[in-house]
Amino acid sequence: MPSFRRSRRVGFSALVGIPALVAVAVLFTVAINLLMIHDARPFVVKEAGQAPSAPVAIVLGAGFLPDGTSSPMLADRLDEALALLRAGKVKTLLLTGDGRPQDDQVTVMRTYLVDRGVPVSDLLLDRAGLDTRESMLRASEVFHVKTALVPTQGFHLARAVYLARASGIKATGVPAKFRSYRGTLATMREWAARVKAFLQVHL
Numbered sequence: 001m002p003s004f005r006r007s008r009r010v011g012f013s014a015l016v017g018i019p020a021l022v023a024v025a026v027l028f029t030v031a032i033n034l035l036m037i038h039d040a041r042p043f044v045v046k047e048a049g050q051a052p053s054a055p056v057a058i059v060l061g062a063g064f065l066p067d068g069t070s071s072p073m074l075a076d077r078l079d080e081a082l083a084l085l086r087a088g089k090v091k092t093l094l095l096t097g098d099g100r101p102q103d104d105q106v107t108v109m110r111t112y113l114v115d116r117g118v119p120v121s122d123l124l125l126d127r128a129g130l131d132t133r134e135s136m137l138r139a140s141e142v143f144h145v146k147t148a149l150v151p152t153q154g155f156h157l158a159r160a161v162y163l164a165r166a167s168g169i170k171a172t173g174v175p176a177k178f179r180s181y182r183g184t185l186a187t188m189r190e191w192a193a194r195v196k197a198f199l200q201v202h203l
Contacts, residue, residue: 028195029191029192029195032194032195032198033191033194033195035198036158036159036162036194036197036198037158039158039162039165040157040158040159040161040162040165040173041158043161043165043171043172043173044157044158044161044172044173044174044175045172045173045174045175046175047174047175047177048080048083048084048087048089048151048174049087051084051089051149051172051174052089052149052172053088053089053090054089054090054147054148054149054172055090055091055092055145055146055147055148056090056091056092056093056094056124056143056145056147056148056149057081057084057085057089057090057092057093057094057148057149057150057151057174058094058096058135058136058139058145058148058149058150058164058169058171059077059078059081059093059094059095059096059109059151060077060096060097060129060132060135060150060152060156060160061074061095061096061097061098061105061106061109061129061135062074062077062097062105063105064105064108068108069108069112070108070109070112072179073153073179073181074105074108074109074112075112075178076153076176076178076179077151077152077153077176078109078112078113079176079178080151080152080174080175080176080178081093081113081151082113082116082118084149084151084174085118085122089149090148090149091122092122092123092124093113093118093122093123093124094124094126094139094143094145094148095109095110095113095123095124095125095126096126096129096135096138096139097109097126097127097129097130097135098127098129098130099125099126099127099128099129100127104127106125106126106127110123110125124143126138126139126142126143132156132159132160132163132193132197133163133167133197133200133201136160136163136164136166136167136169136171137167139164139167139169140167140168140169141167145169146168146169146170147169147170147171148164148169148170148171148172149171149172149173149174150164150171150172150173150174151173151174151175151176152173152174152175152176153175153176153181154175154176154177154181155181155186155187155190156190157173157175158173158194159190159193159194159197160173161173162194162197162198162201163197163200163201166201
């Protein structure tokens with residue numbers, strides 16, 4: 001009989017503990033997201049015209065279509081980078097992403113820009129930027145970028161700027177506003193990605 005009571009107590013404690021752990025996880029996620037957005041906000045402009053000049057724009061990779069052309073999200077980043085280049089805000093575009101043969105984002109990005117008249121001499125290619133953290137670290141350590149503009153979607157700006165600055169780059173985020181990417185799933189994924197980014201920097 002005592003063992004039965006003990007098992008009931010253990011089971012009750014577990015049931016009470018699970019909601020508490022979920023609540024802690026939710027609070028941690030919210031806190032990290034608010035912190036990252038707060039820290040990045042001073043370094044994000046509302047439109048390209050407000051951006052300072054910089055030697056380079058870091059263009060982060062994204063998925064592409066089965067026919068080897070840019071996805072809308074990737075095209076938006078590239079179009080914003082192209083606009084910055086043509087406006088004289090930057091002199092060079094660092095294209096960074098997955099360069100493996102089965103997922104060669106960088107070649108897709110290069111082709112997109114060259115087809116629109118960008119000289120190859122204005123492009124730097126980083127085929128080992130497998131995620132935003134790795135892209136920013138390599139921009140700093142391999143390509144010696146000290147100051148940069150980062151053109152990307154609004155939902156991605158806080159994380160991209162936070163990771164760039166954590167890597168020693170004086171980065172300014174520039175929103176690519178050509179399409180809207182709002183949605184519950186996209187928001188949830190970005191919230192989780194910000195937590196991952198925070199842990200990558202601080203662990």
